[in-house]
Amino acid sequence: MPLGLIALAIGGFGIGLTEFVIMGLLPEVASDFGVTEAAAGWFISGYALAVVVGALGLTAATTRLPRKPVLIGLLVLFVAGNTISALAPSYGVMMTGRVVAALCHGAFFGIGSVVAASLVAPEKKAGAIAIMFTGLTAANVLGVPFGTFLGQQFGWRATFWAISAIGVLALIGIAALVPNLRTDGAAPSLRRELTAFRSGQVWLSLTVTVLGFGGMFGAFTYIAYTLTEVSGFAAEAVPWLLVLFGAGLVVGNQAGGRLADRSIDGTLLGFLAALVVVLALFAWLAPSPVATAVLLFLMGAFGFGTVPGLQSRVMRYAEHAPTLASGANIGAFNLGNALGAWAGGVAIAAGLGYTSPVWVGAGITGAALVVMLVARAAARTGKRADAAASAAPGTRPVAASVA
Incomplete structure (x- = not known):
């Protein structure tokens, strides 16, 4: 290494x-x-x-x-x-x-x-x-x-x-x-970096980042209230439970990186689907301290397991101008944090209870999963179109174009 x-x-x-x-x-x-x-x-x-x-x-x-x-x-x-x-x-x-x-x-x-x-x-x-x-x-x-x-x-x-x-x-x-x-090829320039945003796949990837992380942080921002008011943990136990969540982040990050090296889209679809299930179960089983502890770990694992794949996906579709797109994806993570915190706060203010941000997080993550399905379908369509163009007489292969 x-x-x-x-x-x-x-x-x-x-x-x-x-x-x-x-x-x-x-x-x-x-x-x-x-x-x-x-x-x-x-x-x-x-x-x-x-x-x-x-x-x-x-x-x-x-x-x-x-x-x-x-x-x-x-x-x-x-x-x-x-x-x-x-x-x-x-x-x-x-x-x-x-x-x-x-x-x-x-x-x-x-x-x-x-x-x-x-x-x-x-x-x-x-x-x-x-x-x-x-x-x-x-x-x-x-x-x-x-x-x-x-x-x-x-x-x-x-x-x-x-x-x-x-x-x-x-x-x-x-x-x-x-x-x-x-850097290989042409010297980097802002104009060249901006060309990355012509790719529909870059925009789809950024959208998945905002929604996927927004879902997890919609649940996590108010997790202390869920743990103490719903699960019945003492306030002194919250820092140690957050360590458990953090351990899930470490495991998920490493697993997500290794799996994304094999299949970025497959890994993202799997982790996002699992996160929707985990968040829904968390909201449902929050009154159980044991279930809460297990699901808190899994929330961290599946939530942060998407990070290497999301970052790699943006860079893949911005291959010749990855720097600005990569930075934009980091901004998208934080925009998702703000979105999730706001949506969870709205749910609490509406009197829906301290499990409502977790339900909201599951819904936002579900939207991320739908966008990811669209992105994969569009990518496959683009590959088939390029393959057909390459096979046609008198044509030359062209770069993948996904709108």
């Missing part, structure tokens, strides 16, 4: 920790700045929206630049953002730090996915992307509980100082271990 993948995974760990650890520290942060928990919640929403902006804006702005220096620059931005958060004297400055750190998120994972795939043989690309995203899953399993504990014991600012140190470590690792990669 190329050592550069480990450096990318460390960067992913730090970025994942920045995104998710704030959830465990909201009471401390809200108290320190004298704001309501709802106002503190904007540190999460603001981060997610900034990820979408950075995924498109920074990726587009750095298209012509060599990828390794761009990754290093993004980590400098990441360290700066978390340092601002650690030093923030006010709510506004803290929000600024969150936004600055978030801007690098989408571009890092988007460009990092392209770099990770280029470090291995073509048949191992999805697995390489999965290794990079292992850092993100490890952030949920180990980083978030530890970061929350650190913040509770030594103050929430200590957690952001620790995250800044992880960013420095990742920066050094990428500088030392990731080779200077050259």
Whole structure:
């Protein structure tokens, strides 16, 4: 395994920790700045929206630049953002730090996915992307509980100082271990990268990402309420149950990467269908603590098991201009997070109970499954059309075109 993948995974760990650890520290942060928990919640929403902006804006702005220096620059931005958060004297400055750190998120994972795939043989690309995203899953399993504990014991600012140190470590690792990669063919340009969005398959893949992740996070955003108010767990048990969810992310990420190297579309269809079933069972069996624990693990596994396949699918159909499309897909993940959180909140506000976000998540994931079926059918139709054109006398093979 190329050592550069480990450096990318460390960067992913730090970025994942920045995104998710704030959830465990909201009471401390809200108290320190004298704001309501709802106002503190904007540190999460603001981060997610900034990820979408950075995924498109920074990726587009750095298209012509060599990828390794761009990754290093993004980590400098990441360290700066978390340092601002650690030093923030006010709510506004803290929000600024969150936004600055978030801007690098989408571009890092988007460009990092392209770099990770280029470090291995073509048949191992999805697995390489999965290794990079292992850092993100490890952030949920180990980083978030530890970061929350650190913040509770030594103050929430200590957690952001620790995250800044992880960013420095990742920066050094990428500088030392990731080779200077050259792109094949024409020099990269924004115009060339934008041609990726002419592909209907790229748009279908982005839609599946928004809906698939939106479904999982529609259920996950309000999971603490489901666990305590419906399943009957004590509040002290929630962090450990989230570790169980995080363990599912790790297992699903690795399994999804290996299976996607064999069949991207088949893996995505299987995982999305399984996730619909798991979410429906979760909503139905939530009063049972044992069933809840098992299904929480499975929700993480099948939900995050789609990530390597979704990222690989976008890059496959944007083969000659993958960087911006890859970054857009990271933005789509976060757009899905926002969609799911909003839809789940609407269901709770309507008085439908604390299992309603899980039902909503199952419905959104079901929509993702339908779109994925359409995408696979369109891809097969395009292949048959190309095969027929290639076989016809006097014609030459053409690239796959899927609208």
